[in-house]
Amino acid sequence: DTRDDLGGLNLSTVPKVFVECGNMRDPxxxxxxxAASWRQKAAQGLADGIAGHLKG
Structure with a gap:
């Protein structure tokens, strides 16, 4: 899907990933x-996913 508010991503000529880990409007x-512990867990999950993808 294309979002009008993400021009930098929409106009990119290389593959890109946009990650949303949550919605600050949701309590x-x-x-x-x-929570720092949750952010660390999310970051580790993203890193593991990227590494797994690159390994094939």
Whole structure:
């Protein structure tokens, strides 16, 4: 899907990934997103996923 508010991504000429880990307007998501332990877990999951993809 194309979003009008993401011009930098829409106009890119190389593959890109846009990651949304939560919605700050949702109280449950906001609580998670402000917790350092949850952010570390999310970052590790992203790193593991990227590494797994690159390994094939």
């Amino acid at each position: 449950k998501d906001a609580a998670l997103l402000t």
